[in-house]
Amino acid sequence: MLLWTALSLMTGAAILAVLWPLRRRDAEAGSAVEADIAVYRDQLAEIERDRASGLIGEAEGDAARAELGRRILRVAGEAEMLRPARSDLHRRAVAVIALVVLPLTAGATYLALGSPELDGQPLAARLEAAPQQSDVAILIRKVETHLEANPQDGRGYEVVAPIYMRLGRVDDAARAWSNAIRYLGPSPQRQTGLGEALLSQSGGVVTAEAKAAFQQALAQDPDDPKASYYLGLAAEQDGKPQEAAAIWSKLAAQSPADAPWQPLLRTALARVGATPPPAAPSAPGPNAADVAAAQSMTPEERNQMVRGMVEGLQQRLSQDGDDIDGWLRLMRAWSVLGETAKAKAAASDARAQFAKDDGALSRIDALSSELGLGS
Structure with a gap:
């Protein structure tokens, strides 16, 4: 409602700015004509007084009156010719454009290109929004604004550096990783991140600087x-x-x-x-007895059996969670059964279990991506 009120006031102000000078010029023109005619009439009265007092002769008075009459007729005729051509037609055309064409054109353009039914989204409010309600660009801008005010916050650089990489902003990523290392100290993750950014900068060539970053990462891990x-x-x-x-x-x-x-x-x-290493062996399948037993079951019984096996695996992992392969099987099993929420929960529990194991985390992330479980 506030938006439409503001637009209406702005449109009215624009129309008034167009029509007011026309009105004023017409009024000024009419006043000038009336003033000229009034002067000529005073001169006629003065001529009559001079003739009555004998200051001028009869012939001279008639000549003077005739001249003033011609001037009055000329001024009145010019005003009459200008009025329809300039005042009425011109003013009406401008009024129609200002009052009808301009608002309709502006309204149609806004309806075609704008979004009148959306609520206002000022930048300051969007920057203060919760992360899940903001897009990536706004989140990045929030971090950048924070870093402008706190240029020695190494954690902020560490947060934004991998996002820069995913967006293809490799120069910003390399700079962010360098600042993170400067203020937080070196770590395998930071050194590897810097090396990858430098590798992207060079078009896939491992430069001396990138190689040094990878060597430092490997020295620590x-x-x-x-x-x-x-x-x-x-x-x-x-x-x-x-x-x-x-x-x-x-x-x-x-x-x-x-x-x-x-x-x-x-x-x-x-x-x-x-010689490359052999491919990973596939998981062993059921034996003949398992197949025969499963074939004699109804679909409901088979589904119940599978769920029982998956729940048993989940229970075992809750007691002994060091089996990364078991967690991966649990994630895949719940996903196959259509239990997406349980598959995501299994992935989350697995990440918590292997929070300090980069290799296990990579396997969990890869399977999550394959199953469409998100990160």
């Missing part, structure tokens, strides 16, 4: 899979395929057989002429 992979890539780019193969083979041997980076390692090892 010898099991960091990202740092190991990129150091192998650096060796390959430096023309050292045997060194690259050694790094990648060691990483493949240390990683779980179904780790999400195993396919990448197999491709990389094949590229440098090394």
Whole structure:
């Protein structure tokens, strides 16, 4: 309601600004004509007085009256010709445009391009909104505003750096990771993040600065899979395929057989002429007795049996949660049964269980992405 009131007042002010000068000019023009005629009439009266007192002759008085009469007729005729051409027609055309065409055009344009039924969304209110109600750009702007006021907040740089990377703002990501390391100190995650940003900056080339970041990450965490992979890539780019193969083979041997980076390692090892590790074996299937028993059950009985097995797995993991493969099976089982909420809960519990294990977290995130469970 406030918006429409403001628009109405603005439209009225615009129309008044257009029509008021026209009205004033017409009034001024009419006043000038009347003043000229009044002067001529005073002169006629003066001529009559002079003739009556004998100051001018009869012939001179007639000539003067005739001249003034012609002037009065000329002024009146000019005013009459200008009035319909300039006053009425011009004023009416401008009035129609100002009162009808202009508001209709503005209204139609706003209805076509605007959103009159949406509530106002001032920037300040959007910046204060809860994170789940804000889009990524607003969230980034909130962090950037905070960092402008608190330029030594390393945690803020650490939060926004991976978001910059996902958005393709690699220069900002590299700068943010550098600031996070400066104010919080080095860590495997920060060094690897900086290395990846520098790698993207260089178009996929592991520069000396990026290699140094990966080496520092690996020095702090010898099991960091990202740092190991990129150091192998650096060796390959430096023309050292045997060194690259050694790094990648060691990483493949240390990683779980179904780790999400195993396919990448197999491709990389094949590229440098090394023997890739075997693919992860598939989970064993049911034996003949299990198949025969399942075939004799009704669909409801089979579903109940499967649920019982899944619930048993969940109960076991709640008592002993160190089995990462068990958690992955639980997530997949609940997802297959259509229990998306339970699958998400299993993923959340697994992340809590392996909060300090980057390799396990990577496997959980990869499966969550595959099952469409979100992060």
